[in-house]
Amino acid sequence: MSSTEVKLSRLLILAQKFNNFYLTGLQKSDIRPFVVEGQQVGLVKSEVFKQLLKYPEVFCIRDCEQTKQGVVELNPAFRDYNERTEQLEKVLRNLRLEGLFPALQGWRDEYFEVKSEHRALLKMERAATPLFGVRKYGVDINGYVRHPTQGLCIWLQQRSNTKETWPGKWDNMVGGGLSVGFGIKETAIKEAAEEASIPSDLVKNLVSAGCVSFYFESRQGLFPNTEYVFDLELPVDFVPHNADGEVQAFELLPAKECVERVFTPDFKTTSAPVVIDFLIRHGHITADDVLDFTQIVELLHVPLQSLYTYKTRLELVQKQKQQQKKLTGNEDTNCNCDCLQSTKPTENGYKNGP
Amino acid sequence: MSSTEVKLSRLLILAQKFNNFYLTGLQKSDIRPFVVEGQQVGLVKSEVFKQLLKYPEVFCIRDCEQTKQGVVELNPAFRDYNERTEQLEKVLRNLRLEGLFPALQGWRDEYFEVKSEHRALLKMERAATPLFGVRKYGVDINGYVRHPTQGLCIWLQQRSNTKETWPGKWDNMVGGGLSVGFGIKETAIKEAAEEASIPSDLVKNLVSAGCVSFYFESRQGLFPNTEYVFDLELPVDFVPHNADGEVQAFELLPAKECVERVFTPDFKTTSAPVVIDFLIRHGHITADDVLDFTQIVELLHVPLQSLYTYKTRLELVQKQKQQQKKLTGNEDTNCNCDCLQSTKPTENGYKNGP
Structure with missing residues (x-):
């Protein structure tokens, strides 16, 4: 096995590691859409x-007969942003x-705002x-230097030991x-x-x-x-230095050493996609050098958006049923998706996986 | 609606267009893996x-009881590369x-070599x-110029009217x-x-x-x-000129005009992903400007490799059955996937889609 082949496997294994949920978790267990105000905002x-x-x-944990899928819905009776937030928080504190x-x-x-199609829900x-x-x-910034003797070099930070x-x-x-x-660029500048x-x-x-997308x-x-x-x-000659106590060190590494650092257990797994994407875009990891290159690039951009589409699927099923009704003239079993509390075990919609 | 939002929708609609099969075709109809020597090399x-x-x-068009999936298999009795090639070609000519x-x-x-895991099959x-x-x-080359007054400009080619x-x-x-x-870079240099x-x-x-991946x-x-x-x-001051008769014109366009050209019906749909990816990587299409940016980037890198995994799925099912056998001590129905010619309608493994 050549050294190139060795490199290949390591990169693919790493890409599989930060996508462990996308590649295996999604198929394994009973996972349900988390729905707020009819929109899927999570997976449980x-x-x-x-x-x-x-x-x-x-x-409201129920089976939707239309999509043949179990869902976890925040009680739709809650009136607004504040009531949804308070009710959920009570549970979380318990x-x-x-x-x-x-x-x-x-x-x-510290709060995180849960939104859906540009509307804040809670x-x-x-x-x-x-x-x-x-x-x-x-947001992530790849800080780099075109060094006169060492070529492309990349600045990395070491996170503070006190970070959560x-x-x-x-x-x-x-x-x-x-x-x-x-804004996105605004956040990058602030950080x-x-x-x-x-x-x-x-x-x-x-x-x-x-951007890169992954599911860890x-x-x-x-x-x-x-x-x-x-x-x-x-x-x-520029050297970054920390101002907010969240970083304990910065180090400038030639591209090759940077690749090696990413493979060590000392590197934050969920930051690896950003470095790998940078090295690919700048010609330091290429399709000629690395087996499974295509697969690795695909694993830097997994289709997260297509895993949060309960509403779209529901609308599709409803449309199909209406069309069928028109064709046959028959009334179809009509499930308006109110708590059915079915005792039948449900299937998650991702069973066949990505 | 702001002009940014308009731009957004157009880009997403285009990304959906060159992924029409990935987004809707895969779910719609009965699609089966095309299997040669146990490896999935296509979809039919x-x-x-x-x-x-x-x-x-x-x-051999059959149902595999293990994966619950219909498959189209090239007769496994064919001995080698040449026999597989000849037998298939006879059908194609008919x-x-x-x-x-x-x-x-x-x-x-003109032949295309069908390979699987680096082995040529036919x-x-x-x-x-x-x-x-x-x-x-x-391979595709984004030829560009940093123009002193017009900023980033991109060279496009107009394909010859005689191209197939x-x-x-x-x-x-x-x-x-x-x-x-x-090699890949070698091909780029040759072209x-x-x-x-x-x-x-x-x-x-x-x-x-x-690289970009899409399914049109x-x-x-x-x-x-x-x-x-x-x-x-x-x-x-460099101007490209064609040497092989496959190009009728070249044109240098400022980034903004290039975006507009991509939206016209005069642009080759399956080349749009390369231009969009270039403009994203070079900061001319940004997440702050374009709604659905994340979705667009994901649609430039759809997980093609995960759609050609019949062998992996088969091995997984076999492993699960073996484990079950160990646990229960029971012999399980053993399907070795030889032409079952089941009359039951089959399901494609992608029914729930990506």
């Missing part, structure tokens, strides 16, 4: 919805006290989002979650200043370069993440 | 396999005479590959299919010389930049295509 595993069954006044879910031990008193404690498989969006998630791990130079009211003290005359060279699962729950990526070429 | 729609039923000595499939009217006497007339949903691989496919349409500066025995007369001192700046369907059949993309920055 059986170990979570079994606990939610204890709160029938908050969650679950936290029960200590069943490690994710809730990282409670931050806010949820950030630490709880993996339990509901809520899609998260972030992935403490002490190596990570992209700058990264952060999207917050309500901030560049806070995390790496990048001055405005350098950050003006920021180039939007697309850990003990904490589900991570259907999309990261908007930016490239920033920096002068050879 | 019912209108095609209904014709193939007339050749039971060449195609089908061509019958005139049922428009694809075969474009017969080119060669097939190139015009017939869409009938069997065989994955095709190509997409005659007269606008296309990427350079593109071509991968051929047996040529750059033939199609646009790019000299070696310029082509040395070629940068590998990843036309009257000709299925196009599960992967294009390896390269970027090539060119001097402002």
Whole structure:
């Protein structure tokens, strides 16, 4: 086996690792759409919805006869954003006290806004989002240098040991979650200043370069993440330094060493897609060198959006039934999807998988 | 509706257009894996396999009880590459005479090698590959100029009016299919010389930049295509000119005009993903400007590889059955997938879709 082939397998194994839920988790267990106001905003595993069954006044866990799918719905009787938020939070605080879910031990008193098609539906404690498989969006900056002797070099940060998630791990130079009211590039610029003290005359060279999507699962729950990526070429003599206490070190690595770092257990698994995408876009990982190149690129952009389409599927089934009714003139069993509480075991809509 | 939103919808509609088979075709009809020597190398729609039923000595069209899926298998009794090629070609020539499939009217006497995991299985007339949903691989070069006054400009080619496919349409500066025995970058360099007369001192700046994958369907059949993309920055004063008669014109367009050209019916639909990917990677289509940005990026990289996994699924089912047997001590119905010729209608494995 040539060294190229060895490299190939490692990259594919890594891409499979940060897509462990997409590739195997989705098929394995009973997973249900989490529906708020008729829109799917999450995915809930059986170990979570079994606990939610204890709160029938908050969650309606039922089978929809139309889509042949079990769903977890937030009680549609809740009137507005605030009532939905409060009712959900009551449950989350209870679950936290029960200590069943490690994710809730990282409670931050920090909210994440759950939206659907540009409408805010509720806010949820950030630490709880993996339990509901809520899609998260972030920004990442690939800080790089065209070094006169070492070629393409990449700045990495080492996360602070006091961080709640992935403490002490190596990570992209700058990264952060999207917050309500901030644009995507705006967030990147803000994070560049806070995390790496990048001055405005350098950050003006920021180039939007697309996004990566992957679906990771850990003990904490589900991570259907999309990261908007930016490239920033920096002068050879610039050295980033941290301003917010979230970073303990920065290191500039030649592209080859950067690849090696990504494979170590010291690198944050969910940041690897951003580095791999950067190295592919800049010609440092190529289809001629790496077997399974196509598969790796596909695993940097998994179709997350197509996994959150309960509403679309419901509409499709309803349309098909109406058409059939027109053709046959017969009334069809009409399920308006109110709590059927069927005792039949349900199938998740993703059984045949991606 | 703002102008940004208008732009958004158009891009998503275009991305849906070149993925019409991925998004709707896959779910719609009875589609079966095309299996050669136990490996899935294609997908066959019912209108095609209904014709193939007339050749039971060449195609074994059956239900596999293990995967609960209908398959179209090339007779496993054929001994080698040559016998498989000859037997298949006999059928294709017959089908061509019958005139049922428009694809075969474009017969080119040019072979495409059907491979699986780096092993060549047979060669097939190139015009017939869409009938069997065989994955095709190509290379494309984004030729661009950083213009002092007009900013980023992109070279497009207009295809010759005499070309078999997409005659007269606008296309990427350079593109071509991968051929047996040529590397990916090697093919790009060869095509750059033939199609646009790019000299070696310029082509040395070629940068590998990843790949796009999409699944298009036309009257000709299925196009599960992967294009390896390269970027090539060119001097402002360089003008490409054609050497092989396949191009009738070249035009340099500022990025904004290039976007508009891609939306016209004069642009080759299956080349649009390459241009959109280029404009995204270079910061000319951004997440702040375009609604559904994430969805568009996902549709530039659809998981083609996961649609050609009959063998993996079969192995998985067999493994599960073995485990069950161990647990229960019972012998299970053993289907070794030899032509069962079941009369029960079969389901395709992709029914629930991507």
